[in-house]
Amino acid sequence: MGLNLDDKKAVVAEVSAQVAGAQTIVVAEYSGIGVAQITKLRAQARKSGVYLRVLKNTLVRRAVSGSPFEGLAEHMSGPLIYGISQDPVAAAKVLSDFAKTNDKMILKAGCYAGKVMDKTGVQALASIPSREELLARLMGVMKAPVTGFAVALGALARQREEAAA
Numbered sequence: 001m002g003l004n005l006d007d008k009k010a011v012v013a014e015v016s017a018q019v020a021g022a023q024t025i026v027v028a029e030y031s032g033i034g035v036a037q038i039t040k041l042r043a044q045a046r047k048s049g050v051y052l053r054v055l056k057n058t059l060v061r062r063a064v065s066g067s068p069f070e071g072l073a074e075h076m077s078g079p080l081i082y083g084i085s086q087d088p089v090a091a092a093k094v095l096s097d098f099a100k101t102n103d104k105m106i107l108k109a110g111c112y113a114g115k116v117m118d119k120t121g122v123q124a125l126a127s128i129p130s131r132e133e134l135l136a137r138l139m140g141v142m143k144a145p146v147t148g149f150a151v152a153l154g155a156l157a158r159q160r161e162e163a164a165a
Contacts, residue, residue, distance in 0.1 A: 015063035026110040051084040068114035075109035096126035
């Protein structure tokens with residue numbers, strides 16, 4: 001059953017709100033994927049903070065009209081699933097990782113910072129470490145000198161104790 005005009009306006013408003021706060025939109029074809037697999041994909045998307053939905057292309061075109069994602073409209077044809085995220089990498093990572101394990105998921109295009117990307121661009125974006133991973137690496141680098149200094153002080157203290165004994 002189709003959506004009535006009020007339902008369509010509500011969907012456009014909801015998607016427009018998501019797009020307004022988004023940094024990345026990724027579009028993929030999903031034909032032939034079972035309900036159980038889509039459910040797993042949705043759970044992973046939720047966990048990563050990605051708004052993931054199957055939407056009518058005409059409604060999404062209206063929602064992105066006048067936004068930095070407007071260039072993505074030319075790729076909106078066929079049965080598509082949309083991943084929208086505030087994190088620049090999250091949507092690309094979720095859909096790209098799922099596509100690696102499921103050959104029926106075909107990455108079609110994406111848009112980040114107003115630039116439309118093809119499949120390889122989306123995969124390249126997905127390969128960038130997440131913000132949390134980059135922060136963890138930074139903390140490891142920052143912690144290394146302090147740890148080394150503490151180990152050196154401990155060794156110096158042991159040497160003095162052995163020399164005094």
